[in-house]
Amino acid sequence: MDKSTAIKSFAMTNMLLEADLDKIEQKYQIDLGRKSGQTNKIEETYFPQFDASLRAEAKKMARHYVVFYCLEKSIRQLIVDVFDSNGDDEWWENLVPPIVKDNVKKSIKREKEAAVTPRSTDPIDYTTFGELGEIIKSNWTIFGGAVFNERKALEKVMAALNSLRNPIAHCSPLAEDEVLRLDLALRDWFRLIS
Incomplete structure (x- = not known):
């Protein structure tokens, strides 16, 4: 095989591998x-116009954001799943504390008035991290025992996570x-729900 054919063969093989990897990424998200x-x-x-040290700091912090994004979204989904399995189709109206519902209404209204694309059609997506804890605590008869064993432990872990979330x-x-506290708080969270 001459050089030109070998190079073309290498390039074609690479393109086929890239296409296969694209399919794998798409299939498994x-x-x-x-x-x-x-x-x-x-x-x-x-x-590139931002200072290099700021870009490096942002890159270092990005992994913590990803962790919290996943955590917060998974807690929302946990709440939805527990309420759905409880059989009350109107759980948002019937079981969510009034202060949380009022705050969500205000957030939705602010978003509409700002003329931005709505983040969601589901009101739970407008709750803050702290409000998620309030929803769970105010419905302890549903969440206690089924998902969490100790209310005080839940309160402690949620408070720790919320204080770490702010920065x-x-x-x-x-x-x-x-960073160490975040790691420990995440371990505590997963221990709570296991």
């Missing part, structure tokens, strides 16, 4: 990290000790 070098127009234009959500770096 995973990111294998193959496209980390790809950027969009905004990233190419504006990102992450408000773009402040986590100190090394707080």
Whole structure:
């Protein structure tokens, strides 16, 4: 095989492998990290204008954001699943504390008035992290025993997670000790629901 044919064969094999990996990523909804070098127009234009140390800090904090994103979304889904399995189709109206429902209505109204794309059609997606804990605690007869064994433990873990969430959500770096606390609080959370 001559050089030109070998190079063409190598390139074609690479393209076929890339296409197969694209299918795997799409089928299993995973990111294998193959496209980390790809950027969009905004990233190419504006990102380099930020100080390098700020970009490095943001990259370090991004993993904590991802963890909290997954945690908060999974707690919302846990609440929905528990209420749905309880059989009350009107659980939002019947079981969510009035203060939480009022805050959600205000958030939805603010979003409409800002003329932005609504984040969701489901009101639970407008709750804060702290309000998720309030929903669980106010319905302890449903969640206690079925999902959680100790109310005090739940309150302690939710409070710890909420205090750690604030710097992450408000773009402040986590100190090394707080990163350890986050790891421990996540372990505690998963121990609570297991």
